[in-house]
Every structure is written in C-alpha cells, then in structure tokens.
Amino acid sequence: MTTSATPPQSVSGPADPVAVLKSRSYVVLVVLGAVIGVPVASIAYFFLQAVAKVQTEVYDNLPRDLGFHGEPLWWPLPWLALSGLLVALSIRCLPGTGGHEPSEGLKTGGPPVEPIQLFGVAAAAFATLSLGAVLGPEAPLIAIGTGLGVLAVHLVKRDAPPMAAVLIGAAGSFAAIATLLGSPLVGAFLLMEIAGIGGPMMEALLIPGLLAAGVGSLVFVGLDDLTGFGTFSLAVSHIPVVGSPTGAEFLWAVVIGLAGSVLATGIFRVARILRAVVETRRVLITPVVGLAVGGLAIAFAEGTGRSSSNVLFSGQSALPTLVQQAAGWSAGALVMLLACKALAYALSLSGFRGGPIFPSMFIGAAGGIALSHLSGLPMIAGAAMGIGAMSAGALQLPMTSVLLPSVLFVSDSLELMPVVIVAVVVSYLVAVRINPSPAPVPVASPPVSAANGGG
Secondary structure (H helix, E strand, C coil), rough: CCCCCCHHHHCCCCCCCCHHHHCHHHHHHHHHHHHHHHHHHHHHHHHHHHHHHHHHHHHHHHHHHHCCCCCCCCHHHHHHHHHHHHHHHHHCCCCCCCCCCHHCCCCCCCCCCHHHHHHHHHHHHHHHCCCCCEEEEEEEHHHHHHHHHHHHHHCCCCCCCCHHHHHHHHHHHHHHCCCCCCHHHHHHHHHHHCCCCCCCCHHHHHHHHHHHHHHHHHHHHHHHHCCCCCCCCCCCCCCCCCCCCCCCHHHHHHHHHHHHHHHHHHHHHHHHHHHHHHCCCHHHHHHHHHHHHHHHHHHHHHHHHHHHCCCCCCCCCCHHHHHHHHHHHHHHHHHHHHHHHHHHHHHHHCCCCCCHHHHHHHHHHHHHHHHHHCCCCCCHHHHHHHHHHHHHHCCCCCHHHHHHEEEEHHHHHHHHHHHHHHHHHHHHHHHHHHCCCCCCCCCCCCCCCCCCCCC
C-alpha cells in the first residue's frame, strides 16, 4: 500500500536545517500546521463516530427493530455483500481508486491525494469499516488528513512551494490519527517509520506534525466532552499485574516472534493472490469476497456460540474486551477465532479499503492468549508479545510494533517491554527475510505521498 506523509528524498536535499528552522516562512508553516490540525481532527473524529454509529445500528439495533431476538445467524451476509458492492463501485466510478491498496502493507511512494479524490477515499473506507469487513480506519484517515492539508495549502496560496505542501500535508496526517493509536507519539512514530523520516531535516519535518498531533489530540478530547460520543483510543484497563520476565517468557518471545512473522506473511501473500482475481471483475467478485467474510463469521458463531462481531470489523473496539475476558475463552474457541479472523482479514485485504494495523493486533492478541493456555506463558505477556509480533510481521515497522502493546497495556508496559522487544525483533527479521524484496522507490518521487494506491 502507498500511504503516509512524505518521502524524505523530496525534501531532504542540501538545505541547512538550522536555517530552515530559523526562517520566518517556516514559523508560518508551523502555525498553519497547528491551525489545520483543528478541522482535520474534527473531521476524523466525526468520521469515526459515524462508522461506529452505523455499525451499532446495522448489527445491534436493526435486528431488534425487525422483531428478531438478537442477530440472526445469516445477518452478516447481505451487509458484507452490500459493502463489497459499494467499495467496488467507489473504486471503479470515483476518482482516486478508493484510496490505498491494503494488501501492499504500509509503504511510502505513490502520487499525492488530490482534493477531488477525497470523497472516493472516504466513501470506500466508510463502506468497508461500517458494514463488517476486517480492516481498520488508520490508513484512510492518514489519506484524508494528508489530502485536507494539501488542499488547505493550495487554498491559502495556490503557488505554494513543494516544501509547504509536504509539511502541511504531513501535519494533516498527524492530526487525523492523533489519538487513534493511544497516544499522539505512537501516531508520530508510525508516520516517521512509514515515511522513513531521518537525517538533518528530520526536526524541520517533524515539528509541524507533532504540533498538529497535539492539537488534534486536544480536539478529540474536547469533542468527546462536548458530544459524549466516546473516545477512539486504545487502552486496556483492569488487567492483572505481571512480574519481571522469566526465562520461559523469553523463549516464548522467540516462538511467538517466529509464529507472528509466518502468519502475517501468509495472510498478506494470500491477500495478494486473491487481489489479482478480484481485479479481473471487481464489481462482481468483491461482493462475493464479502459473502466469504460473512461466512467465516457465521462459522465462528455457530462453532463457538459467540458473537460474529469477534470475526467482523477491525477488532479495535473488541480487543480490550478480548483481553479483559480472556479467562472465559477456551483454547479451542481462541484457535477458531484466530483461524476465522485471519482468513477474513486476508479476504478483506484483497478487495476492500482500509488499514492493516488493528486486525493484526487483534489476531496477535488472540494467538498469544491461546498460547497462554500452555505452560510458562502468562496471559498478558502472551497477548502483548502476540500483538507486537503480528504487527511487526504485517507492518514491518519495528518501533511502532513495540510501542503498540506498550500503550495498550500501559500499567504493565515496563515489565512487558523486554519480551515484547524480543518478539518484535524476531518477527521483523524473519518477515524481512521471507518476504520478496520491494521494488526500489524512484528518486524523483512526488512531493507528498498519501494513501492513494492502485485498485
């Protein structure tokens, strides 16, 4: 997938970073980035709220309104078929091919999101996220934030230099995911790793984004207080205290790291194979893919007696509940959850539009909790290592993959950090080795890269 803020080679030439930081125009851009953070974060907040509202109406309220006692077993099928049709039509008929290509992971490169493409990105993502496909909101939000930032620059000054579009586009993406991953800093690390920001110009590139992320975080908190809708950030409360890591846990970290990299690589390889089939007749095949996702959810519900929502959706809101209620899950039910969610994830990656982070985290947590039924692995440690390993294997972003379980299990983060690092490093190295080498990124890349891959 092509996503994120900025390829560094487009802005990190021979410019003196100190001179840039001291320049008056740079200060103006920093202020503009902070200002842009307010509307971008507001749009992101209400987009997420609209997705959550439709999910609740379709899967919780509508069955009751129609006289059913709970959700009928077949209920996901028509909605996922509809989701596939809407996504396929968005990709085919609207500008921008519906946004990034999720089966390619999180990478830099690709053309910028143009203002005319924003509606197509939002439409495809909304149909994906609200009706049950197994993808997350982070990549569409990055695309929307970047596109809105670039649009703002062009509205303020149509002939603005490329650096201005780079900085404000990046600031928009920072603001859009300000609290989605639990902390503005986690979102900042994610965007830094995706874009490969480094070198002497790193501070100049990061300052507007960090400020926009801080402003965006305040906007999310303020809108939550104002509307009472609720927050969208990660956190698991009321979890047992873990002690210092043991030798057995370090051995488990190696095992989980290996398993996470192999599973994540397998999911994405299957997704890319299926994507080639979907692209031949997208409008016809994508609804069929949706039906297959619904079938997996039905099989899980029938086999375990639990809600199909455990398989559907990104897993963002279900992950804390899974961890908190882990004692009530049998090993068999967890293995079935892992298998059905992984297959549904691969199917969703092949034809829908969304991000890969939250499904990877959920699958990693389910796998780690399942392994905790064996000797020497506490449940929380297993879940944390599973999240880190699956994230590293799927995203190939090691720093972000270490931070995600740390934010999720913040009360135990210091004790969990050593074993999470081992699991992440093992998973990352194995995933890099067994994945095909990526095509080289052209030197003459566009000034701003946003989530806008091919379809």
